[in-house]
Amino acid sequence: MRTLSVALTALLVALVSGCSAPPAPDVALPPAGAVADYQLGGAYDPAPEVTLVVRDSTEAPAPGRYSVCYLNAFQTQPGETPAADLLLTDQDGESIADPDWPDERLVDIRTDAALERAADGIARCADAGFDAVEFDNLDSFTRSAGLLDAEDALAFAADLVQEAHAAGLAAGQKNTAELTEHGHRTGFDFAVAEECDVFEECAAYTDVYGDAVIAIEYTDDLRRPFAEVCADPDRPATMILRDRDLVPAGEPGHVFEHC
Template sequence: MQAKISTALAAGAATVAILGLLAACTSDAREDEQASPTSSDGFVVASDDLTLPPFGDPADYQLGGSYDVDADVKIVTRDSTSEPAEGVYSICYVNGFQSQPGDAERWVVDNPDLVLRDDDGAAIIDPNWPDEFILDTSTPEKRQHISLMIGASIETCADRGFDAVEIDNLDTYSRSDGRLSIDDNLALAKLFSGRAHGRAMAIGQKNSAELGDRGRAAANFDFAVTEECFRFEECGAYADVYGPAVIDIEYTDDLPVPFDEVCASAERPATTILRDRDLVEKGEPGYAFEHC
């Protein structure tokens, strides 16, 4: 997670309805984690109305604010609080594994059992994002509850007309001091995939090249969104699993070579873009955007 902008998750009436379902879902948590329908190779069978991004076409990453889409751009990612871009393939950004800034009351106060705790009982935060609490994915019951709450954002994305969703912070297990496992987070990711596929939306794995094919086989992801796979020499790991179904965002403040050299490289994904680290809107100081 090299760059990320806050997402205000669904609230109000939607939250009330979700909380009313929590008690009823606990006994069914393990059953709800059964795999989605799979093909002979173990990967998810997409429904007839589920479409993937047009990989190879230019993309833009607009998490810091929405702006007019360049004529040659065909894929746009925006925050779940935004409207999808018109006339292009639209991906909705959702933070799935930790809270958002300003959202502490919803989790730490209203649902304290869903926040990961240290040995002293203090809520564990992401050291790089000190106002974000890591969610506790360690049991089927907790995963089910988190899925219901975050699932409201996924379904809001579908209602707004997004074509797909990317789920951020899949790698919280690496910041949990051993309290969470890869298996815990993949099990929750599979629940998110079920919600997305149930609304005819594709779902993307965000980062975590170390998963190998487990993100696709165990969590039913359809494609990958990676930050700086060229910079960290990880693009091949995603290509081995997803082939051309990869979108890469490189950043201007840590690019090892000029961007035209990135574009000329056979190692980079077909859809590779360059953005400023803060993902500011077009016209704002520091804005940068290029694509191969």
């Protein structure tokens, strides 16, 4: 598992000692042990056995399935034209990009503009008929050149959870295994974990969220055959294999398997 710095670990200990989990919201939680499909590369008809589908907020939810809406709350989306006051900027006034996704810019999550943008997205998910929302890039503070920290991320996450619950949606933590306990205390109801088997951190999610973990592995970076992943008794109850680009069914390169 990837490790935190000593300073960040100390900060998280202080945070968790000073807060407790909020009361359970009146929202529909993801079904335990669901067969999931992760369709961020484009919506398509899920396989008959699929009971849970994750789609982008610009798509419609999957009829008859528990539907999770994807929002990139902590960074901008490719092609988005953000307001100037939304972006995190360095001392030279330049916006900060994600080095792995250079067409995504870090959002200044300390601002009203960040929450207003996220609230608009949450409302769009609720109006479309989704059951839940997952918030991507909780760990963007680690790419902020020291301008943001875990406390900022968790404070913003608490606001996102409150907005989601007020809209009748369950709220999902996306990745950042080192913050699972703190995220759950913040109010997240479930987790979406990419490549937890590759990074050997699945237990960090299941120890906190139990069966409420949607785990995705990718074909281009497996550390062992997917059959072995599925045979592991300690794996998340919901575990799927997808192609890295998440292309729709019927297109070249599409892969979808489930345990």
